[in-house]
Amino acid sequence: MKGDWRAEPIVADEKRGEVRRLKPNPNSASSRKDSDEPTIRFIRAQDFHNRYSRLIKWELEDEMAQVDERLRSWSKQKLLAHGYALLELQARNSGWLFGERVVKFHAGKGKSLGSHRFSHGDIITICRTDPVKEIPIEGIVLMRKRNSLSVVVSENLDKIRSGTWRIDRGANRVAHDRMQDALREILRDEPPTPLADLLLGRPRDVNESAESRPQFRGIKSREVFAPTDLNESQTTAFYASMNNRLSLIQGPPGTGKTHTAVRILKGWTEQGTGPILAAADSNVAVDNLLEGLLKLGVKAVRVGQPVKVRAQLRGATVRARVEEHPLQEEVRELIGLQENLQRRLPALKGKERGLAHRDLKMGWKDIRSLEEAMAEDVLNSAEVVCSTCIGAGHMILGNKKFSNILIDEATQAIEPATWVPIMRSCRRLVLVGDHRQLPPTVISRRAEDDGLRLSMFERLVEIGLQPHMLNTQYRMHPVISEYSSARYYDNQLENGVTAQERPAPAGFLWPDWDAPVAFVPVDGAEE
């Protein structure tokens, strides 16, 4: 049933698929009713909600079905051979990561784990022999080494050193739930963001609407000037982001999207227009923003489990900052008292015992509220909060609002993920990405067929919003960028590096030393 959500079938005029388009065509909104094109403008919020709510439901169902199907129908040997499971592992506790238990799994003395698909940040399940029959424990991979896998676990493993363990891949239900929560907000009479109308594509002239000034409820913005380490196209994007309520910044690889993004975020701190959120779809991209901000001296803090954050940046997580908080001493004292009381409990009788139970309960409540107060304090004293899109739905943020939101790598995020941060009362939005590079990953075939790979960024481009294009790349040898410039970017891409600055790496016989490009067959998997 595709017809039910097509209340406003204004569709894109280009066929979408595996092959990317040759030329940018930002004014491509047309009313051709091609039955395979997803809706891109939504007059009714209800249509928008129903469509995306269904797509992410399919995505979750199909992901879980895939995991389940594999577990039920594949033999252990096949799961092992394809790297989806690790069997007969030995385990031992291996310290803590900010209060969470770390467990190290290995294959036994001198044995290697072999090739497998588990890497840093993956959600896994842990059991003894059969995840379908047992109730597995959840974990997140902290570190992968040749002979071992370190995992942060949600609960302690019972009799950890006796017997062996099994690890499988898990599905991400949390992400689904947070996206559903965000989507529901659009159904309110007054959605939490004044950008809702524009983002649904309702205004006749989306560019005019996007270029209007953001409204910050009476806060006057201070004037700021672009830093001198931005080139011309980056400077234009910078000022648009200072003045407009919605901007798209598009840039081919290595054109300084992230470089510009962190300077925009810093510019916002100088403008003084309320709380700022720096988001991205992946943990790696958020880490890059965080790193850039810290380098510029911006007070930035990272939301998210430390296990998913790059090691050098873990000190900037809310968790780490809370551990250094002055109130922590009080918490430790309280915990000491609690443990004392707990120890005395078995010896107590009758009324005394009842009162002790009550005191214990109240004690834990006090500790929790102190912890919340510390987290709130850490968040409020930061100039910029950094988080993944899904992480922006985390409890730790309470009902904190962010009037200024920038999302890097926005073309890698499925649309509902993008709405999670935006629903925190966004009044000004900058989306950074490149719809000419890979679209978001979608597991469900039916969700993909129905358009879940269309990011918000790309949908906005299709309804006619003009992105600010960054046109100078600083990463590749000019001969490499020559191809992508011609093939994907209308020959608009310039080079900020010379051939001399990118000498061909030694140790390989290049077919042409002046144009060091070669395709090399690779056996085996990524390590």
Ligand SMILES: Nc1ncnc2c1ncn2[C@@H]1O[C@H](COP(=O)(O)OP(=O)(O)OP(=O)(O)O)[C@@H](O)[C@H]1O
């Ligand atoms: N105006 C500039 N002058 C000099 N170097 C720059 C400038 N802008 C960016 N760079 C450099 O170019 C490199 C790539 O920048 P950056 O990582 O921000 O690009 P990107 O567009 O985000 O790349 P990706 O597509 O991988 O996300 C970095 O080393 C950065 O320091």
Ligand SMILES: [Mg+2]
């Ligand atoms: Mg980048």
